[in-house]
Amino acid sequence: MTRRPNGTVRKPKPAVASDVPGLPVRMAAAKLLSIVVDARTPLDGLTDNDNGHPHYLALDGRDRALLRAILTTALRFRVTIGKLISKRLERPLPPNASTLTHILHVGAAQILFLDVPDSAAVDLAVTHAKGDPRTARFAALVNGLLRSLARGKESELGPMLDATLDAPPWFADMLVNAYGEPKAHAILAAHRVEAPVDFTVKTDPEGWAGRLGGFVLPTGTVRVEKLQANVSDLPGFAEGDWWVQDAAAALPARLLGDVAGRRVADLCAAPGGKTAQLALAGADVTALDVSRNRLARLVRNLERLRLTATVVQSDLLSYAPDELFDAVLLDAPCSSTGTVRRHPDVPWTKSAEDVAKLAALQAGMIEAAAKLVKPGGRLIFSNCSLDPAEGEQLLRDLPAESGDVSPDPIRPGEIAGVDPFLSEDGTLRTTPADLQLATPGISGLDGFFAARFRRNA
Structure with missing residues (x-):
């Protein structure tokens, strides 16, 4: 005073x-x-x-x-x-x-x-x-x-x-019902550990692992436990030699097989990681997304990576291309419950009701995506949800939704490092409790589901 x-x-x-x-x-x-x-x-x-x-x-x-x-x-x-x-x-x-x-x-x-x-x-x-x-x-x-x-x-x-499960009841119950108590608890334990940073590199994974201070996963992704600098300050960023992409998110595009010279649609494409993979593999890619802002980000990312694609702003449900595609990748909007390590807000901002609504949307999107594929062509459906309602259960209901496609199971040995994630029916399922390595900080990957189909003649 x-x-x-x-x-x-x-x-x-x-x-x-x-x-x-x-x-x-x-x-x-x-x-x-x-x-x-x-x-x-x-x-x-x-x-x-x-x-x-x-x-x-x-x-x-x-x-x-x-x-x-x-x-x-x-x-x-x-x-x-x-x-x-x-x-x-x-x-x-x-x-x-x-x-x-x-x-x-x-x-x-x-x-x-x-x-x-x-x-x-x-x-x-x-x-x-x-x-x-x-x-x-x-x-x-x-x-x-x-x-x-x-x-x-x-x-x-x-x-x-x-003594505690760090999750709201709806989320913990879903995991236990889907995976059993031991694996559900392992997933929740993984969610407590900050996720590592994964890179998809254009060439020389071993070399980039050394330059970035990481190591190469069995699937070819370069993994770094903790970055020592901002992503934009790392070697290779300005030159477009790599992009950040979780190891699980890098798998669906590879399930299409050899796409060199083929017309491929990446639906719900932004921010463009899968578009970049397809373009790098030599595909003629059409990247479609409903959001103008998200497509602008995709374009910036492709420019940095020095890769090209035809960019289309459209709602998938009303999209009508002049020509059908040899292959289509639908990484559908979902509850994102497979990304909780990176986004711990997800269980607190989503609900079981949200999952049900999204699953219904995905069923309609699969039907629309199937109509964009040439007869005999491949369709990949994937999302980053841990909830079977958006994956395995959705697939079981698919024949009643559409007769346009038939299952095209993923075969053991087809893609390096993928076998541990394959189900008996030839679909792919990853969780944060998978890929157990030396320490929790370098283990795990996003929760993902993917299934492959062939367009019926």
């Missing part, structure tokens, strides 16, 4: 977010966590560097990285964090205290899992609570609870992780 010349006392103004180092990023994290969990909004759009949420765009690069780390951690371990918080409450928080809950989860994620001093995480959470009229009266609770969490984490965190 300072004293005015007339003897009155001037009280200091309360600090605003911009005055407290580290506070804006914590406030943004709690805000965006609320939007993800309460409004079921995907995190990718909120943290897009061009069109993201204003709270995100207001941060500098270093704080954006911290915000993403806080959010992905808070979502990856959301159930564990919630249990450790709940056991410290004498009574549940009021139903309308969602802002307080998000502040606590942001603080807890830092204390339990991130390299942030406990004192900083606690103090900033308390300052945040004090500065919000909705949570100011809970500031003492925030202080006491988070300090208790910091004191108890060494003894409590491990046992709680062992």
